[in-house]
Amino acid sequence: MENHSLLVYLFLLLGFSLLHVHVAYAKGINDESEHWGYVEVRPKAHMFWWHYTSPFRVEDPSKPWPILLWLQGGPGGSGVGIGNFLEIGPLDGKLEPRNLTWLRKADLLFVDNPVGTGFSYVEDKTLLVKTDEEAADDLTTLLKKLFNKNVNLQKSPLYIFAESYGGKFAVTLGVSALKEIEAGKLKLQLGGIALGDSWISPEDFAFSWGPLLKDLSRIDSDTWKRSKSLARRIxxxxxxxxxxxxxxxxxxxxxxxxxxxxxxxFYNFLLDSDNDPLEGNRESKGVEEMDKYSQYLCTKKHSPTSEYNLTSLMNGPIRKKLKIIPKNVTWQRQARLVYRAMTGDYMRPRIKEVDHLLAKGINVTIYNGQVDLICSTKGVEAWVNKLKLGGFKKILSLERTPLYCAGDNKTTKGFFRSYRNLYFYWIIGAGHFVPVDQPCVSLEMVGNITRSPNNC
Known part of the structure; x- marks a missing residue:
């Protein structure tokens, strides 16, 4: 299996100009290892998707091989670019094999969501979504196009994994998809939802920042008191x-x-943001934080003077590979127009959607990086304590199981708890981007969540 996967990686690297058959609209998949295309989710609104079939696939009738849908944050961050090349895909931003790719546990489906993000586009700016529910409707349409006529895809349970603002997309998509599944209009198995450092309850995060920074000695008592005043205004x-x-x-x-x-x-409270070269390049209030979110991984992993540039990669070799990107569509890490269109929904909480999914019996997993500030664990625990149904807040009082990785039983990598169909992972040493900061324990977690046949 390891030799086979290496050959696949070499093919991806050496055959970059030959590449796979692509489809302009969803036509299902065949025996090849990657497929991509556009789905017109609404008239003149086109969503780009990219599907990888895992070379580590294990056929086990008792444990179907899973598919993992990755939803990026922002809103307006490109999953096809950021999640794929900087976090969990088969190749990293330098087109080198990623040893701990999440393909080891599941097939991967990346989308540029909402429309207007990354390689997705609209022919009229008025077609940009304004709410999480509108984004969920588009994603549900995409899933119908991909799954309804593809029996092979229907055999694999779909797990929706999210990061940051993507968590809001994930739970609204979960509600929308489940409704269509129950109505017989969407043919797929919904395996579960996984919320990584997710912006589910902005109010709870805003109230967490001051106390957390005070306990860390990053702010003094006066600053904490003034921050509470701003949080109360929110x-x-x-x-x-x-x-x-x-x-x-x-x-x-x-x-x-x-x-x-x-x-x-704000993405790792152990660091100073002025070490980030982006900090001095902010242009306008309101969207600069989203720009910083989408570029953070590049600047933390590569010096600003290096040749590495995700934008050049996506608009150069990747665009050439895909062949179907319209000439007037330019890939961006963060789509400012998408963020601006959604400012009216940015602070809206989505706790009730989590409650709904849990009540329906859908597995919901929360995983959070210990040193994240913007979506702090303190804030996550606060909104979990607001869950209204089934006594799920009980999960915060149960005994935790320590997590280790790679045969090292002396170094704690995290903690785990579960209650009924709610699961919680506390990931030690990780900031906002858990797969990057703690790839080993993250991969093991993915195997546990998806019940992957290759989870050994």
Missing amino acids: KSQLAKRKYKNATSSVNQLEEFLVKNSNNVD
Whole structure:
């Protein structure tokens, strides 16, 4: 199996100009290892997808091989670029094999969601989505096009994995897809939802930042008190459903804390954000944080003077490989137009959708990086404590199981708890991007969540 996977990787590297048959619209998959295309999810709204068939696939009738759908954050971050090449795909941003790719546990399906993100596009800017539900409708249409006429795909359970704002997309998609499955309009098995450092309850995160930074000695008592005042303003605005005002306020709160903590990094509170070369290149308030989110992985893993550039990769070799990207579509890490279109929904919580999925018996997994600040574990635990159905908040009081990795039983990599169909992983030493900071324990976690036949 290892030799076979190596040959696949070599083929991907050496055959970059030959490549696989592509499809302009979803036509299913065959025996090849990758497939991509566009689905017109609405008239003049085109969503790009890229599917990898795992070379590590194990056929086991008792444990069907899973498919993992990756939803990037932002909103407007490109899953086809960021999630694929910088986090979990078969090749990294230098087109070198990723040893701990999540293909070891599942097939991977990346999408540029919402439309207008990455290689996805709209022919009219008025067609950009404005809410999480609208994005979920488009994703549900995509899944119908890919799964409904493909028996092979229907045999594999689909697991929706999300990161950051992608968590809001994941739970709204879960609700939408489940409704269509129950109505017989969508033919797939929904295996579960996994929420990685997800922006499910912005209010709870806003209230977590001050106390957390105070405990870390990054801010003083006066700054903490002033941050509480800003957080209370956000709470009031959300109660009045003034979501755009709350978006502006949360940006102000973050800027205030960055300034008064001597530039703490919101994606890893052990770091200073002024070490990030992007920090001095902000252009306008409101979207700069989303730009920083989408470029963070590049700047942390590669020096600003290196030849590495994800944008050049996607608009150069990858675009040439895919062959079907329209000439007027330019790939961007973060689609500003998408973010701006969704500012009215950015601060809207999605706890009720989690409640709904749990009540329906869908497996929901939460995994969170220990040193993440923007989607802090403290904030996650706060919104979990607000779950209303089935006593699921009980998960926070149960005994935790320590996690280790790669035969090392002395170094704690995380903790785990479960209650009924709710699962929680605390990942030690990871920031906002868990697969990058802790790839080994992340991969083992994926195997556990998807019940992968290759989980040994």
